[in-house]
Amino acid sequence: MRSATARRPRSRPRRPRLLVHAALILFGIVMLYPLIWMLVGSFKHTSDIFSHPDLFAKSYTAKNYPAGWNANGISFGRYIVNSLIVVTGAIAGNLLACSAAAYAFARLEFRLKKMWFALMLGTIMLPIHVVIVPQYILFSKLGWLNTYLPLIVPKLLATDAFFVFLMVQFIRSLPRDLDEAARIDGCGHFRIFFRIILPLSLPALATTAIFTFIWTWNDFFHQLVFLTDPKMYTVPVALRTFVDSTSQTPWGPVFAMSIVSLAPVFGFFLAGQRYLVRGIATTGLK
Structure with missing residues (x-):
């Protein structure tokens, strides 16, 4: 013993x-x-x-x-509101458009499906500098310059292939028996998508929302190109206006407003951190 x-x-x-x-x-x-x-x-x-x-x-x-809050004669709160408007529109566009495109690639059958999926993934490797000039010309002819439309409308067309791929991987992990059971009850693709796929895809949707928030909030290049009115500036462009190459830059206010601009990013990230980890772990991005 x-x-x-x-x-x-x-x-x-x-x-x-x-x-x-x-x-x-x-x-x-x-x-x-x-x-x-x-x-x-x-x-x-x-x-x-x-x-x-x-x-x-x-x-x-x-x-x-x-x-720093009252620099340049415009309240820094105005820049924060501008960024929140752009970020909210971008998140809504990516959640709706990318999830719909992902459902089509994951559940529907159509001609040349693999080719379109490969082309979609190929856009991830396309440098932004290649398409920024055609985009600028197009938005200029539409009269969208110096508005939020060039920063929001493309999100409604599922232009972020990374999020489409992320959601495709997640939807493919969901059992197809759920779809078959819904079809027996008389559901079509729209009802299956909105009542079954979207509620079960909460981790992937949260991951998309978090990444979209961070990337859009910190995006400097697009916002600098399409926004020219100081009252329309977002936070990254507004911070750039503090830096003056011809005189002394007020680094104290610059650092102060940089800290203020980081607060929403940290808050949004901490609020959805558990969904972010779960979404990445269940979408094949291991």
């Missing part, structure tokens, strides 16, 4: 685990140091930011935030 001590599970040595945790904490601090430095710099005087590049300064000030 084995003794009681022999049946006890062996405890893992605590020292290696502590070393691993200490190394991870140190690595996290190193990764977060630029953000911490920018946060501290937002409370420094502009003259001290680069003369004392460490995390300490002779004095701190909170005036950078009101100065």
Whole structure:
């Protein structure tokens, strides 16, 4: 008969685990140091930011935030609202259009389906600089320049192939027996899509929404090309207006508004983090 001590599970040595945790904490601090430095710099005087590049300064000030908020004669809140409008339209467009296109590739049968799917994936490798000039000419003839339409309408046409592919992978993982049962009850493709596929695709939809929010919020190139009126600027373009190549740049207000602009991104990411991990883990992107 084995003794009681022999049946006890062996405890893992605590020292290696502590070393691993200490190394991870140190690595996290190193990764977060630029953000911490920018946060501290937002409370420094502009003259001290680069003369004392460490995390300490002779004095701190909170005036950078009101100065940056009201810079250029336009409230920074106006830029945040502009970005929220563009982001909301982009998220709605990608969720509706990309999910519909993904359902077609995953569930419907039509001619040259594999070829169209391959062409769709090929657009991921297409540089944006190749299509930006034709897009600019098209939107100029439509009279859409200096409006939000060039930044929102393309999302309604499922132009983000990455999200179409992500949802295709997720929908293919759903059992087709659900579709067959719905057809027996008299459902067509539209009812199957809206009542069965979309509710079950919540992780993939959340992943699409999070990535769309982050990429659209941080998009500088498209917004710079299509928006010319300062009142229509979004947050990335507005931050660029702080930088002046002919005179001294107010880095304190720049850092302050950069911190403000990061808050919605962190909030949206933390709110949907569990859906993001689940969506990536269940769409074949392992």
